[in-house]
Amino acid sequence: MANKILIVEDEAKIARFLELELKYEGYEVDIACNGREGLEKGLKSDVDLIILDLMLPVLSGIEVCRRIRQTSNVPIIMLTAKDDVSDKVMGLDMGADDYITKPFAIEELLARMRVALKRKVINKMTDDSVLIFKNLTLNKRQRQVKVNDDEVILTKKEFELLVYLLENRNIVLSRENILEKVWGFEYYGDTNIIDVYIRYLRGKIDQKYSMDMIHTVRGVGYLIKDDE
Numbered sequence: 001m002a003n004k005i006l007i008v009e010d011e012a013k014i015a016r017f018l019e020l021e022l023k024y025e026g027y028e029v030d031i032a033c034n035g036r037e038g039l040e041k042g043l044k045s046d047v048d049l050i051i052l053d054l055m056l057p058v059l060s061g062i063e064v065c066r067r068i069r070q071t072s073n074v075p076i077i078m079l080t081a082k083d084d085v086s087d088k089v090m091g092l093d094m095g096a097d098d099y100i101t102k103p104f105a106i107e108e109l110l111a112r113m114r115v116a117l118k119r120k121v122i123n124k125m126t127d128d129s130v131l132i133f134k135n136l137t138l139n140k141r142q143r144q145v146k147v148n149d150d151e152v153i154l155t156k157k158e159f160e161l162l163v164y165l166l167e168n169r170n171i172v173l174s175r176e177n178i179l180e181k182v183w184g185f186e187y188y189g190d191t192n193i194i195d196v197y198i199r200y201l202r203g204k205i206d207q208k209y210s211m212d213m214i215h216t217v218r219g220v221g222y223l224i225k226d227d228e
Contacts, residue, residue: 003048003117004028008038008064009079010056014102018051021106035059042068049117051109054080054091062094069095069156075116077109089196095156098184115184131166133224134211138166147209154204157182161197162205165214165224174221198222 005027009015012033019029030047032038035056042050042064050068054061065076077098078091088099097119098112131138137146143159145152154162164182165173175191198214206213215223 002026002028004030004046005113006030006032006038006041006047006050008032008035008042008050008056008061009053010034011053018106018109021110025110035061035064039064039067042074043072047074048120049075049077049113051113052076052078052096054078054087062090065091065094065096073120075120077112077116079104088193092157093155112184119184131163133166133169133213135209136205136211136213138162145205147205147211150209152204154201158197158200158204162201165222168223170223170225172217172220172223178221194222 005022007015007018007022007029009018009031010033015031015033019031022029030041032041036058038050038052038056039059041047042052052061052064056064061078061080065078068074068076075098076096077100078096079100079102080087080091081102091099097116100109100112129140131140135148136152138144140163145154145159145162160182161178164178175194178194179191198216202214205211213224215225217223
């Protein structure tokens with residue numbers, strides 16, 4: 001059965017172009033032209049992936065993403081004409097899986113869609129897994145992080161970044177490698193978005209609980225390492 005893609009885009013020409021290209025690739029396609037309609041359609045269980053514009057009438061793409069994430073983990077790729085790190089961080093913090101800036105090549109969007117859909121299948125097949133580091137416990141299935149008995153509230157990308165760091169403990173991970181594995185695509189722009197998220201994790205865990213968990217390897221990247 002073909003994957004169903006929801007396009008939430010108020011520019012009719014872009015929506016039509018995407019519809020034709022995706023149908024040609026074998027996807028089933030539905031379209032919403034404003035945020036309210038996109039939210040209603042996006043909450044339906046038969047949607048496999050959402051292509052969501054940031055600037056929408058009625059409800060913004062950020063708000064649509066935030067509300068969908070309250071009840072659904074459907075992959076979301078955000079589209080925007082803006083190219084600013086703060087916009088990317090905001091979209092990802094609200095739970096978007098990926099971010100692509102207009103204008104874009106359809107081949108790039110299709111590649112990111114394949115990655116997101118593949119990750120969705122892998123996540124369904126993954127068994128319960130608990131990662132432990134010192135006083136920190138991370139439950140992948142429950143998407144929960146605790147230090148001692150305190151629950152640490154993380155955004156979707158913060159959680160995924162922490163999972164990747166913990167799963168590769170004692171290995172130095174470059175910023176490029178983190179972008180590729182956590183964000184799920186090869187990123188050609190500024191890698192400082194990784195530094196932003198590392199700073200968020202350190203503020204919520206290392207600094208708050210004096211854990212000294214995430215280490216910087218100058219000029220290379222980051223790692224979590226066991227005490228020698």
